[in-house]
Amino acid sequence: MLPLMLCAVSLTACAKAPDAAAPGAQQAARAPGQGMASAAAGSAEERAIQALHSINPRIEVDHVGAAPLPGFREAVVGGQMVYISDDGRYLLQGALFDVHGKTDLSQTGMAEVRRRLLATIPASERIVFAPEKPVYTVSVFTDVECGYCRKLHEDIAEYNRLGIAIEYLAFPRMGPASEDFSKMVSVWCASDRRAALTAAKQGRKLPATNCTSPVARHYDIGRRVGLTGTPMIVTADGTQMPGYMPPADLRAELDRLAAETAGPAATASPSRVPEPDAAVGGAPGGR
Structure with a gap:
């Protein structure tokens, strides 16, 4: 056993x-x-x-x-x-x-x-939705077919308003030989990745596109960091959040973790939540 x-x-x-026939699969190969x-x-x-x-x-x-x-x-x-x-x-x-x-x-x-x-995944491979001056940045392994992934993306403007930058990484949960995988390759190969990801999460059909994409490597790294379901939210210090979290809940948990790290002084001066006009729907990134 x-x-x-x-x-x-x-x-x-x-x-x-x-x-090997899956688009981009060659990048995931490891001996x-x-x-x-x-x-x-x-x-x-x-x-x-x-x-x-x-x-x-x-x-x-x-x-x-x-x-x-x-x-x-x-x-x-x-x-x-x-x-x-x-x-x-x-x-x-x-x-x-x-x-x-x-x-x-x-x-x-x-x-x-x-x-x-x-840290091995460069900024150029991430699809970023961020306020102008983020308070927190989280990495999110996402899938275009996952219901809770779509729900998270529907509220992307609210995450940003609360000072949270979302940096998406690819995890097609159906695996490298699936249609899901091909869709995510098309997203990462699009000239406007952010618009393509939003369209795919809304169920709109994307033009089939192939390129040397990082999707297979993201998928491999997701498995190695303990991913059991999407979306997987990981904080800057490597803490894994318990699955999907609504914007206000995620902000509260990030504040709690920051206070624990900083000690008692942090509880006396909590981070201010940005006003609605202090954040934008997404900073440049991810093409």
Whole structure:
């Protein structure tokens, strides 16, 4: 059962590879076992990677490091956290919860992986809707067919009015060989990506267009950062929001996270919500 479990965990390694015939799929190709994590010879981190590969050599390890649990290393595979004993013998899967601190410690490592992987996606590949002076910027993995993705986009002006910049990344949830994937390639290949994305989310038919697009790579990164459904909203510090959030709720949660990070002083001077005429419907970006 354990190899099957790790195959389920490691979506990047074990899920169907992008169809070579799918537009842009060539950009998603990565050799089996090629993860971003590396470790010094003879270290506990190396033993952790070797232990994972002994179960399934195709597993791609995006992060390995010291775990909050003594005697264990933590590793991220397929967007999920696992823990391997320092001798490489035992593996634990699931959340690691600090009862005293009332925090999910496994999310700390995941946030770091999300930050690092999202940083590899340049601004030129993102479709940006932003106010003139955003207070917060979030990355949103989106799909043109997803109902809640469409609902989020319907309120894009309100997110912007509240000082939230939305930077869209592509995640065609039906997979690389689907019509959904082809539609998103057409969006990212359009001369006006913002208008094309809006049209696609409104159910309007787009001209079929093909180019060297980043859609397949965004899709791959989405799986590696733990995406389980769209839209996936990720904050600048790598925190994953719980699915779709209405504009006011997202702003309130971003304020709460900022206050936690800054400490007591932040609660005394909360960020001012922009007035309706202080924001615009979208800053230049994403072509």
